[in-house]
Amino acid sequence: MFESTVTRFPDATALVFGDRATGYAELNARANQLARRFVALGIGPDTLVAVAVPRSDELITVLLAVLKAGGAYLPLDPTYPADRLAYMIADAEPVLFVRSSEVGLRADGTPEYVVDQPELQAERAREATEDLTDADRLAPLDAAHLMYVIYTSGSTGTPKGVAVPHAGVADMIATHAERIGPGPGDRVLQWASISFDAAFWDITLALLSGATLVMASADDVLPGDPLHETLRRHEITHATLPPVALSVTDSEGVLVNGTVMSTGDACTPTLVRKWAPGRRLFNGYGPTEVTVGSTFSGPVAPDDDEITIGIEWTGERVQVLDDRLDVTGGEGELYLSGPGIARGYLNRPGLTAVRFVPDPQGEPGSRMYRSGDRGSRRSDGELLFAGRADAQVKVRGFRVELGEVEAALTAHPGVGLAVATVEGDLADARVVAFVTPAAGQEVAPQELRQYVGRSLPEHMVPSMVTVLEHFPTTSNGKIDRAALRTPAATATAGHTGWHEGMSYDDALCAMVAELLGVPVVTPDQNFFEIGGHSVLATKLAGRIRQDLGVKVPIRSLFESTSLSELARAVEKAA
Template identity: 35%
Template sequence: MTGFVDELLANPPHTPAIITPDRTVSYGELRNRILRLAQCLVVEGLRPEQVCAIAVPRGVDAVVAMAAVLHAGGAFLTLDIDQPPQRLAAMLHSGHTRHLLTTSQVELPFPGRTTLLDRLTPAIAPLPAVSPRSLAYVSHTSGSTGTPNAVLIERRGLDSYLRFLAKDYDLGPHTTAVQLAPLGYDASIRDIFAPLLAGGRLVLAPRESLLRANEFAEVIRRYEVDTVLSVTPSFLTFLAQHREIAADLRRLRLVVASGESLRPFLAAGGRDLIAGSLVNQYGPTECTMTSTRHRVPVVPDLSADHIGVPVDGVTAHLLDDQGNPVPPNTIGEIHLGGLGVARGYADRPGLTADRFRPDPFGEPGSRMYRTGDLARRTEGGILEYLGRVDRQIKIRGYRVDPAEVESALLTHAAVTGAVITAATDDRGRVHLIAHLTGDLADITDADLRAHLGKTLPPHLMPRRFARIDRLPTTSTGKTDRKALAR
């Protein structure tokens, strides 16, 4: 079976592939650039199973580089060059990087072979045949110590996932998608390659403009964007606060959210802002970006955080502490199997053995990933997400889901953002703190408690309400809960 890059290269050459504020790149030009760079990388020694880091600014060069590394048989590690140099150096080391693909304008010390995109020497070389089990890319997820862990993803998982997206989301030549996720995060791989595989158009706009509501709306209008494949619920909630762009958001045919609970956004009435399809995706980095997805109905069920059913090639089992399947409507830990499961963590055999277990439900020798996430499966087979095993909050013996409290807070007319964190007082008692944004000058704590009391039991009542100007976010657009807790 050919890889997805071969299918991408076979798209009609004269049709537009990438649109930037400065120019439009056709599939023919994209193909020529990918082939040229792939041959140069082969001549310079890149081989299957070798990792080539990509450190280039966001844009066409980054797309060409990622595809060319794959086409040359190697595996890519994309870096967000705006990240601190020490973190980038740690990623280069933990990812076992053998090659660096960059430009002469980027300063990044690297002892291995370096190829400069702006100083390429033309070369002709045969491209190798590559196994579906060969390494495709390396993505990092932060460990408990703060040191990034390098996750190793194989080609078969990436190919299967991208083909699933194109089919299940009806992507095609009619699609115009915008890259929203930053480079260096695996969601950017979905953003870039799913629309290009399908023969659609990929819009590359400056990231700073995409993070401002009115400029984001201008991008939708200017380029007739109809698809967003990677957006966090936090960013959707931010956009929802700007009612002046509501008409532009309704132009979108497809919006795919992931990374956080979508439930608070839905509870705040956010589904009404999306006229097209809204999909809630769930999946860890260790399982090729996405493992399950749920199409949110026009009138969503606000009582639960539904993450749907597995994507093609993926299995999801809910197991108890002894590794046994739990009955329907019973809480269990999500264990993911199938094509998307990573090889493990580079140079972390102990952690790999702990998280990646033999899969008793799969083929001989297969493994499943123990996610640390809790869920229950309804009688209809839909998975309902219930939070992290290691982040459970217990108040007087009750298990608390922060998303349930956040959802209730967002139904208050004056609240525009809500995040729940836990704290412990000097007597060792755990309590909840609500961090709120909105026009709350005339809203007292008693008003908020009265509002919550209409739908929540006493043990879900926050002890303190902290009013803040804005909710801090990480570089990927998720709410920065650690910063709030500090």
């Protein structure tokens, strides 16, 4: 599909990163050169290649090269905790580990290829640039072979790898063409982390249609002012963003007459009123266990009575079934089927058998994925999403199994029991946790946050840990989760907030306390260590600009080791 696009648009700009622009023919040649190196290193159909390359044009070249060689890629976002990335490598057992020199991660026992090593780049340049054929690969490649493995949060306490083959791509591209219509002249933002399957949507929306894929640094796609500026500066026409990013980013003057896809979490009427005027707004749905998605609705209008998740993609199927797997006319569980469903979970045959089940309404031998999502179908065929049927939640668009957070906490020798939950809504949503100490032990909340931060990605680390002597219980002796409330949820009513005349230190502490919902914040504390995250950082920058009249670079918030240090940066910028 990519090479056919190259044939049609060889001179069109395929990829932009910083001040570098790469044409389709040039990108294809680079990918072919690297793919031949991968084939020589033993990469072929159903072999897995771990990729740890920062956001860049080189990352796209590597992914294309892995697929051209016939292999499947295991994306490793270098910003994820090293322990988590190491677990993925050990669990997936890739045959090759590809990284750039700036990535310090290592894969013991796995052959390594450093893409920007000068001598390896020279070898690539000597390789032929013709398109690869099955004769050039170690074996023929077909749609049933593996395309990528993406790890998601696991309820058992460890991440699980979802193994996705090539088979669903044709339906996805047909859906792109029929309902979105990207093509030459369009500019698609690559926003999602490469460890999130939405990144594959971004990449293919552009590179399989003749449009331009715009890559930007992690700093430049932070929700809020940085994202708004990137959308404006690069004249982005198509962007796929979660509601949390849309909620804190100004819609004025960006994506004008363009297309925005809301996905990863529930789209709200407020977001529709903000983003639908002057552009096409779609609302997408689909878990990692399918090829990126299953349904989407739209264009959504501000006066729509209900925000649905739409109808199925071309060639895909969604059934609303009851507990006996019979089609129900009311609310039920959503079961997904079609060419786009994954093979299952890597090295997890038991879990695969539980979640990927025979389809009683399908052809003999066909399967469907039990999503765990609840929903219903309207008389016009549109699907409505009604929430989860289990303990899985969404935090800032990321899928989180609270059981994995709890397992990480109880792995600490000082913790007896742990309960994780979510407080806040949309942009303010955050994981919080409650623990009881093990017998004879004392545990400090900050110590526990640092401990789990070594294995959990940032969005899963509890913003607050509350230590209790014992948990409240229900009448049947189970933990009463509904009765658990953090001090932040109950002790902020008397908070006076920011007011004029405060010092910069006091003003920032007051603003942060309000944003995080905590009663007291002191200048020596670090914003991110007390529950802040990237989205809240952009909101804090907005508050500083609005209330203090000072515009500080978002990077200052990340680099400041304390609120006092940030106050000095604000003072300097004033």
